[in-house]
Amino acid sequence: MNFYLIGHKSFVKAVMAMMLIVGITACTGNFMELNTNPIGVTDEQANGDYALIASFLAQAQRDIIPQDVGEYQLANNLCSDVYGGYFGAEAPFVGNANNLTYSLVEGWYQAIWNNRYINAMNPLYRVGELTRTDGALQDIFAFSKLLKVAAMHRTADKVGPIIYSRYNLPEGDGSIRYDALDAVYGQFFVDLDTAANILKGLVGSQASSAMLKSDLAYTSNNYERWLKFANTLRLRLALRVSYVNPELAKTEGEKALDPSAGGLLEDNADNCFISLSVDHPLNIITSTWSDTRLGAPFEAILKGYDDPRLAYHFLPATDNAVKGQIKGIRGGINIDAKSRYDGYSKLVPQETKMQLMIAAESWFLRAEAALRGWSNAGDIKTNYEKGITSSFAMHGLPGVNAYLADDSSMPAEYIDPKALNAGENDIKSDSPHLSKITIKWEDGASGDEKLERIITQKWIALFPDGDEAWAEYRRTGYPILFPVVVNYSNGAIPTDPGIRRMPYPQREYNSNRAGVSEALNLLGGPDNGGTRLWWDVENKQLP
Secondary structure, three states: OOOOOOEOOOHHHHHHHHHOOHHHOOOOOHHHOOOEOOOOOOHHHHOOOOHHHHHHHHHHHHHHOOOOHHHHHHHHHHHHHHHOOOEEEOOOHHHHOOHHHOOOOHHHHHHHHHHHHHHHHHHHHHHHHHHOOOHHHHHHHHHHHHHHHHHHHHHHHHHOOEOOOOOOOOOOOOOOOOEOHHHHHHHHHHHHHHHHHHHHHHOOOOOOHHHHHHOOOOOOOHHHHHHHHHHHHHHHHHHHOOOOOHHHHHHHHHHHHOHHHOOOOOOHHHOEEEEOOOOOHHHHHHHHOOOEEEEHHHHHHHHHOOOHHHHHHEOOOOOOOOOOOOOOEOOOOOOOOHHHOOOOOOEOOOOOEEEEEOHHHHHHHHHHHHHOOOOOOOOHHHHHHHHHHHHHHHOOOOOHHHHHOOOOOOOOOEOOOOOOOOOOOOOOOOEOOOOOOOOOOOOOOOHHHHHHHHHHHHHHHHOOOHHHHHHHHHHHOOOOOOOOOOOOOOOOOOOOOOOOOOOOOHHHHHHOHHHHHHHHHHHOOOOOOOOOOOOOOOOOOOO
16 A cells, blocks of 8 residues: 555545544554545535544644554654663564664564554645635644644654655656655745744634644643744754754744744743553553663763652662662663563653653753854853753752752763673673763853753753654764664664664555655665764764
8 A cells, every 4th residue: 555645435434434433542553544535525524523633633643753552662662762862672672683783673663654654644634635725724724734744854854855745746657756855854844834824823812623622732822832832843953954054954943033933832831742542652661561671871871960850750670780770771782581671770650641842942942042143042051051940840850950050960880780791792781971061051161062061951851752862862963872782784884873764664665666766866875774864964063
């Protein structure tokens, strides 16, 4: 099945099936059967009590970061969550030749692509077509545009060129063309323009019935808060391209920072969490499946800082070798059996909501924008400290003033008393701390040191959003993370600075060969984990 082509015949049947989904749940397989075109549906069928639109938008919101546990484990936990330094896997999946040791598993990384198009791009396309010319549903049209950028930038940031502007526009041979990553980002900014302009005109008005039924994040001030989300997302994406295209980055960043644009996420009341219809996937992966534990970088950095967020997020280990400590697993090491690390630190149970964007990130984005000299970014130190303060307040933690004043604590060494050797090289997973960056802001520090301080604290605050953690590590090189000990990529992926992207799934080669062949030309390198994305420049220099 080519899930970029939308047919006509079974739409009514699909609608009936959708109405049977209890609580408008986001089951992974539903849109495999909903591969039909909404064009031609009557207003009565499409709108009614807005249940159909709300169900499509619920499906999409719950797949920006997937609530489905199987999809989350493959697309996030065994990918960006580990590569971003937050988690480690205690099981030697596939004989320990897996994503963590750079022997990339196609059956895993296909979820990044296949599920995102089925569960996010597909329903958002449908909503866009249903509401594009409906004057009474322009808020929903804007919402669909905004969610599309929020979802698809995560896919693009993991793989590179994607199918975006030409979705559902087949060539004569039936293939679907890809957009180069620079073109995708250009379209992201255009779609954010469309969404923001509509939302800006609605700020102060009561949310429509359709919006109230569809919004899984906010229960009040919906338009104002989603406008702030849109502007903060624009600033995030502007900084993502700041090394490769500083002019575009500055233009888009200053557009987001313009006081007349509607503002950015300011305080924790603006935080965007999507309500889930099932248990948080990390709870199942951690406790039911016992497949994930604390990552060594998160342990080392927060332990060195005596950061209370470490104990907030993770439980003390139960293994006798490290009992009572908060102990993590290094990614990409020799593991013989799951039991070796099963007693290391588990994640504290998560609420049934998924973190998409928080005010703390907004303040750190502003801090970097100020470092780069962008207009209306504010004071660097003030923004940096507000980011930390916002993060502490979000978790209800005391001691932020003492933390901000700490000018001596640095990331700690990582010691693993249960590590196996790495074979003939006898390399252990123990490591000294890899950075000497401290917490307290220093106006006299170099630009690179200031950036490392900002990104390190943003990385702590973003937890558990591994997508952003990994993307920002690749973009900036910060925070400094432990390299893998075992690398089975046969030289395709560098041990240091580590994996750069995920490949395209085999399904693309089977069903869209002409399209993916063009995508490889646009990528500019082989379809493996060692090829850098357009925005991931090797020589990073601040202006």
